[in-house]
Amino acid sequence: MTPAGLPDTIDGLRRLLAGAELSVDEAIDRQQRAFAADTSHCTVSLLGGAPAADRSLPLAGVGLAHKDIYTLPGRVPECGAGRPWPDSPPVAATVIRRLQTAGSTPLAALAMAEHACGATGENPRYPLPINPIDPAAAVGGSSSGSAVAVARGLCYGSLGTDTAGSVRIPAATCGVLGLKPTRDLLPRDGVAPLAPSLDTVGIMARTATDALALLRAVNPAAGPIGSAPAPRSWRIATCWNHPDPAVQADTAILDALDGYAGECTARGQRREHRLGRLPEWTRLAQTLLYAEAATSHAAALRGKAAALSPLPRTLALAGAALPAAWHAQAMRLRAGHTDAFLADVLEDCDVLLTPALPRGLPDWTEVITTSPHFAPRRLLDLFCWLSFVNYLGLPAIVFPVAQGADGRPVSVQAIARPGAEDLLLALARQAEHSRFGASGYTGMRPAFPSGG
Numbered sequence: 001m002t003p004a005g006l007p008d009t010i011d012g013l014r015r016l017l018a019g020a021e022l023s024v025d026e027a028i029d030r031q032q033r034a035f036a037a038d039t040s041h042c043t044v045s046l047l048g049g050a051p052a053a054d055r056s057l058p059l060a061g062v063g064l065a066h067k068d069i070y071t072l073p074g075r076v077p078e079c080g081a082g083r084p085w086p087d088s089p090p091v092a093a094t095v096i097r098r099l100q101t102a103g104s105t106p107l108a109a110l111a112m113a114e115h116a117c118g119a120t121g122e123n124p125r126y127p128l129p130i131n132p133i134d135p136a137a138a139v140g141g142s143s144s145g146s147a148v149a150v151a152r153g154l155c156y157g158s159l160g161t162d163t164a165g166s167v168r169i170p171a172a173t174c175g176v177l178g179l180k181p182t183r184d185l186l187p188r189d190g191v192a193p194l195a196p197s198l199d200t201v202g203i204m205a206r207t208a209t210d211a212l213a214l215l216r217a218v219n220p221a222a223g224p225i226g227s228a229p230a231p232r233s234w235r236i237a238t239c240w241n242h243p244d245p246a247v248q249a250d251t252a253i254l255d256a257l258d259g260y261a262g263e264c265t266a267r268g269q270r271r272e273h274r275l276g277r278l279p280e281w282t283r284l285a286q287t288l289l290y291a292e293a294a295t296s297h298a299a300a301l302r303g304k305a306a307a308l309s310p311l312p313r314t315l316a317l318a319g320a321a322l323p324a325a326w327h328a329q330a331m332r333l334r335a336g337h338t339d340a341f342l343a344d345v346l347e348d349c350d351v352l353l354t355p356a357l358p359r360g361l362p363d364w365t366e367v368i369t370t371s372p373h374f375a376p377r378r379l380l381d382l383f384c385w386l387s388f389v390n391y392l393g394l395p396a397i398v399f400p401v402a403q404g405a406d407g408r409p410v411s412v413q414a415i416a417r418p419g420a421e422d423l424l425l426a427l428a429r430q431a432e433h434s435r436f437g438a439s440g441y442t443g444m445r446p447a448f449p450s451g452g
Contacts, residue, residue, distance in 0.1 A: 002031075008442040017055060017060070024052060024055045031107055032107055034153075034154055042152070043065070043149070044068050044080075047072060052103035054103065064099060064157050064158060067112050068111065070096055071190035072092055072109060073100070081308075087192070092190060094187045094190060096190065110146050111145030111148075112145055113141040113142035113166075114311065116192075120141045121140065121142070124310075128364060129148045130148065132148060133361070134361075134408065139173055139174065143204070147178070151206070158205075164289055165386030168180055168396065168397075172409070179202055179397045182393065185395075195293055201218070230429070230430060235265075236350065238258075238272055239275050244279060257402075260401040261353055282387055284330040284333065284334070289387075290319030291319045293315045297316040330391075337391070346415075346416070351415060351427060352414070352416075355385055358384070361409065367382065389413075397414050399412065399431060401431055
């Protein structure tokens with residue numbers, strides 16, 4: 001059960017509502033009160049949204065909360081900067097309005113790294129978010145509040161944004177599911193930009209079925225998403241070893257991931273792959289990120305807007321120093337690199353599996369740069385396997401497949417062809433049941449400390 005005393009999943013909640021054991025109004029009231037009482041520092045603003053009037057809507061009674069980068073009903077996002085985004089449109093973002101049309105109620109705006117800059121949830125303006133798995137464990141970013149709120153059961157799902165892993169990193173650190181859809185599958189109006197050619201609306205949820213319900217709502221033009229059956233036998237490519245020797249995975253992590261891959265291909269096929277061009281794709285992704293961050297924050301760099309805090313300022317300054325030709329070249333090469341990846345890696349495979357956190361979930365003290373125990377390689381671990389996917393524009397999903405000896409989650413990343421979100425969610429749904437039983441990922445949470 002969630003902190004509101006409600007079922008862990010949307011399906012469970014909807015069954016309760018259908019049986020008239022609970023009203024939509026009461027369901028939303030319980031979720032609002034749970035957010036108001038929470039002490040995990042995942043929230044920056046409570047919204048007090050009204051429940052859907054039509055209880056037959058697919059998301060009626062479902063409370064959601066979103067990264068504070070979206071224009072929400074009656075609220076301009078602050079993007080972790082403590083002040084309103086000056087270019088916010090007059091109406092809520094399209095993806096938010098679509099969720100409301102499906103019956104959901106927005107409950108809160110959630111904490112994030114300032115201007116979506118940073119692989120951790122660290123923000124000088126706010127307390128560190130508390131990881132529900134272990135208070136000492138880091139929370140990834142930049143969609144940190146989204147991961148914490150979903151993992152704590154405060155909401156049934158959350159929209160974040162993923163520019164270099166900002167949905168998938170916190171999903172991995174908090175043991176939930178994080179989906180980065182195909183580039184431009186979901187509209188980004190009403191979403192404050194960081195690097196528009198990389199920015200992607202992403203979904204976090206505690207189960208694949210819940211994530212699918214949200215994806216259907218925000219992408220209604222796609223038809224019956226999730227109607228295609230999962231393959232009887234998976235064709236899997238795996239790449240466990242990063243070309244950079246500085247970010248090699250721990251043996252225990254590799255063993256857990258390898259065991260999961262073996263389970264996937266017990267009746268299928270598996271091919272090992274070496275992503276020799278991964279460092280190049282990461283470098284090109286960084287070029288786009290830095291250059292476009294400089295454009296997004298040009299007014300602040302010129303002193304014509306509020307000053308940035310050190311991390312986003314450093315990122316934007318680095319981009320301002322890059323030759324324009326570098327950005328143009330990265331964009332020109334992009335389609336060719338994507339085509340080469342699809343032909344080389346996914347030509348005869350359904351998905352590519354990689355680690356998410358190659359050395360497991362780090363402590364806060366290892367990834368905060370001002371800490372005496374700061375370990376640069378541990379910070380690099382958070383995004384070294386993730387940012388290249390944004391450059392290629394492919395869909396990817398992160399979800400837990402095991403628990404380490406320390407009780408912290410071991411998550412895998414699966415990457416597929418453009419438009420194959422169905423396939424990725426089917427893979428995650430199978431892992432929920434095969435690895436954690438009928439309760440899926442939600443069954444992991446009682447084994448973890450509450451984290452406050």
